[in-house]
Amino acid sequence: MKGKLYKNRLTQILVIIFVLILILSTAGCQSKKMSNKDKIVVYTSIYPLYDFTKKIGQDYIVVENITPTGVEPHEFEPSISKISKIYESNAFIYLGEPMDPWAEKLRGDLAQKGIAVLKVGEGLIEGNDPHIWLSPKKSMQMAKKIYDLLVKVDEKNKAVYEKNYDRLIEELKKLDDEYKKELASTRLRDFVVSHAAFGYLAKEYGLNQVSIKGLSPQEEPSLKHIKNLIDFCRERGIKYILAESLETPKEAQALAEEAGLKILTLNPIEGLTDEEEKANEDYFSLMRKNLEVLKEALK
Template sequence: MNVWRRLSSVALVLLIFSLIFFAGGCRASKSPLQPESAAGPLKIYTTFYPLYDFTQKIVGDRAVVENLQPVGVEPHGYEPSPQQIASIYTGKLFIFLGEPMDPWAKKIEGQLNAKGVMTLEAGKGLIENNDPHIWLDPVLAGEISRRIYEAVVKVDGDNKGYYEKNLQELEQKFTMLDKQYREALAGVTRKDFVTSHAAFGYLAKRYGLEQIPISGLSPQQEPSAQQMAELITLCRSKGVKYIFFETLASPKLAETLARETGAGTLVLNPIGGLTPEEIKAGEDYFSIMAKNLASLKQALE
């Protein structure tokens, strides 16, 4: 009899939960995925870290910015889950870079616009030769930030003055960063630097340097044995002192090249995302770019 009572109680609990779930589903079905109401907080979604960081610095405490890329995940080739994609439809603004970095975003842009969600392809017209790493050039990063500001103001004009002030402060930081790079790298004796993957083309072009990448535009585009042999010969002939590796990609190829050429290793961070340790330490785009400059100076002197 006790067993029967326990079974009846369990069945009753399950029935109640089922009714709650069904009722919630019915309410949701009456209002399909729509942007948040005007009374709710401004919610913005970004596809990966640099866009998140720039957006957060512009909106401050006047909006909620959510980055779809998980902490510690290399952004190349990353695609969000169906649940994450569904959440984008509840926001007011969706910011992505462009097809070389986040091709999935372009595919849903039309649907988002139809649902009233504004979208910004921040790298449109800036990306060259299918290379998405424009944020590593401080001048182009400043242009990306201005585009973000303009999009934010379109969805929240009431706080335009606040956003404009934050943008001006951000632009001053980019100007100072560009000045620091120009001054520090103007007198280096070497111009060639070896990177884990081809992420620093825009930065190299801006400051008169030449990157020699181990892998392609994505860390997943690894070199063949013949290409590695050619890199070893090239590094020896140029007297390369350091091989750069990254925080979110495997350092094995960089370590192999360093071992074969007698070079040391240093971190040159493409800032596609942050590690948990970097977040805990309070790192951001500017602090990591400063560390990158110190590493470049050490390698090129």
């Protein structure tokens, strides 16, 4: 009787020790996998840079975007408290003029403080059109620069970044092929947009972008320009105006009414709206929606 009791007690103790070891070891694993203090911290200026960086770094980095969700980034200026956070990070990625002039001003100072700074648009931006991410080919070059930066800052995780980078390039190639195939022989070759964000995309696939406003959505069109656009749409048999998601399409609406056109949304993917964020949209899902809209508008 006494022997059995002793044996039960021993089993109990052994079970407790076993459970303790299990708890300690999983806690250890989890902190190794999840702890943010071992990860490099990267800040990006606008959403497409955030999305590509996140896709290459995944759980191995902490990445934050400076331009908030729902905000149109062309005229955005971050607060001092947001800027001070960049100073505590390991790397800062921005696009370059004329997209994020506030970032250009920080560049020298950040570099001096030992933060790795990458201006992605350098050598990729032609003239003063910053919308390079809307061309999958240019996006591949952007991804390469971001990959190189992550490896430079965090060499020990190179294998992971390389694998994720390769996958991202594969996806961009697939996207490029879809655009090429679907836009090769549409009836119309001209499309009318609200702000001129799709120049690289148009050039890439042999299309012609005509815009109500200029390269920035804040530019106001002249009456003469609107009148010319109405004539242009009638001549070419254009049926749609392509407006965007982060800016109220006031001029687009006026033009559509005047010329009897319908409005569709073509997304410049400069930032997500709250709804897009909630729906887990990303660069690829939005680019594919854009392709569907273009196909409809060029039919």
